């Protein structure tokens with residue numbers, strides 16, 4: 707009986723990935739967001755990433771690909787996850803508000819010409835919305851990885867990667883694939899078309 711559940715869930719994951727692959731606007735947004743991020747990095751900018759729960763893990767996972775490596779050795783690329791400094795996060799949450807968890811860090815370390823990526827399956831997490839607003843005020847390019855039609859964050863993002871699903875776990879699974887691809891494209895644009903072939 708549980709074997710059926712395993713198969714059914716895998717089928718739903720595959721169906722979401724297939725819809726994702728067939729979504730031309732999404733494919734275009736991933737490619738353009740990655741190209742813009744590489745250009746920002748080439749000009750000395752950095753990528754900041756934030757998310758809650760499983761998406762916090764995604765933020766750290768993607769940041770690690772940039773700072774360490776994805777598949778091929780190369781120099782480190784400028785990227786930081788805003789989900790890792792427990793002292794800063796508890797102080798911000800305790801002294802100000804959970805909603806400011808990421809925006810305060812963007813205010814602290816962000817600069818004009820940087821890129822901020824917010825990951826939210828609902829597209830509505832207040833601390834992500836606030837960080838996107840903060841980024842826009844500072845001249846920082848905004849990328850949104852979301853689902854559920856994009857939610858409120860869609861209006862705050864220069865590039866919207868909206869997975870066509872309303873199921874958090876399946877949106878997250880597609881996000882991870884699209885995060886790896888995003889890193890791969892940034893590498894190709896940053897180091898040249900022959901990189902990684």
Ligand SMILES: O=C(CO)[C@@H](O)[C@H](O)[C@H](O)[C@H](O)COP(=O)(O)O
Pocket residue numbers: 758759760761825826827828829830831874875878
């Ligand atoms: O990983 C999961 C569910 O798969 C959860 O931890 C999930 O990330 C959390 O409920 C988040 O708080 C959801 O936030 P969001 O994706 O709507 O921004």
Ligand SMILES: [Zn+2]
Pocket residue numbers: 760875878
């Ligand atoms: Zn999860």
